[in-house]
Amino acid sequence: MATETTSVPVLTADDLLKDWQRNRRLTRRTIEAFPEDQLFQFSIGGMRPFAEMASELIGMTAPVVEGVSTGRWEEYKAAKPATKTELLRDWDAQTVELDAKFPQIPPARFSEVDKVFDQWEMPGIATIQYAIENEIHHRGQAYVYLRALGIEPPSFWKRD
Amino acid sequence: MATETTSVPVLTADDLLKDWQRNRRLTRRTIEAFPEDQLFQFSIGGMRPFAEMASELIGMTAPVVEGVSTGRWEEYKAAKPATKTELLRDWDAQTVELDAKFPQIPPARFSEVDKVFDQWEMPGIATIQYAIENEIHHRGQAYVYLRALGIEPPSFWKRD
Secondary structure (H helix, E strand, O other): OOOOOOOOOEEEEEHHHHHHHHHHHHHHHHHHHHHHHHHHHHOOOOOHHHHHHHHHHHHOOOHHHHHHHOOOOOOOOOOOOOHHHHHHHHHHHHHHHHHHHHOOOOOEEEEEEEEEOOOOEEEEHHHHHHHHHHHHHHHHHHHHHHHHHOOOOOOOOOOO | OOOOOOOOEEEEEHHHHHHHHHHHHHHHHHHHHHOOHHHHHHHOOOOOOOOHHHHHHHHHOOHHHHHHHHHHHHHHHHOOOOOHHHHHHHHHHHHHHHHHHHHHHHHHHHOEEEOOOOOOOEEEEHHHHHHHHHHHHEEEEEHHHHHHHHOOOOOOOOOO
């Protein structure tokens, strides 16, 4: 009988960072695919326009890594982007910040349970996974917006 | 200066299985939230109805784990579900199969590169991550379908 492999480590912090950045590159392409006006206005079923979802994602990137790293949970305070150029500029700034800050997370913090943004109690790793899953979730919604607008979304496979 | 933590293991095989099953519970609730007819018919922008996406997910669960485990990549062959009850029955069968098979994946297979379903070359862990991310992506799309139908989607937070 095969041995159960449940306790085998399958992902390192660096693997997770790389997966996040791969996902962020695809999300960036999704932002780019929207015509400027529709990025800020188009909506289905009363949902938020994708620019607002993307702003939420920006607020859950560097601030989440900072919180997991240090235990200081400070909301993202920059002005909300009003144009696609501003949104992409903020996105790119976070790409650099994420690469700089993520490798500095103290190892013990991944398993330490913390109160996240004064709301949810969870271990650091779960908070990071949540941020990534939330991004994939909203990007999937943006794909429907794009299709409804008659625009081909970026290839889900392409992450470079 | 803080030490870089890039090589710190942050997720075990069991953590990943649990995250997948948590996500699958939310996807199951999303299937349940659709009225039967809309599950198989409703579409936006020429996209597939959610029943078809869910069938794709079923084809990427046990078959992916089997392939990563053994190197045998066999397409899911069961008849496509024609009702919500059949779809949920197949979903639940995979839940049991996933719990049984995932812990049997030989540790070395997570990093071994394999040709997946005769199409893509990637390590076992990347294939599993892809399957999970693909599920989150399509479930996000189902949330837009539900909102467009005037139906409140299940809470994204609730994973029990």
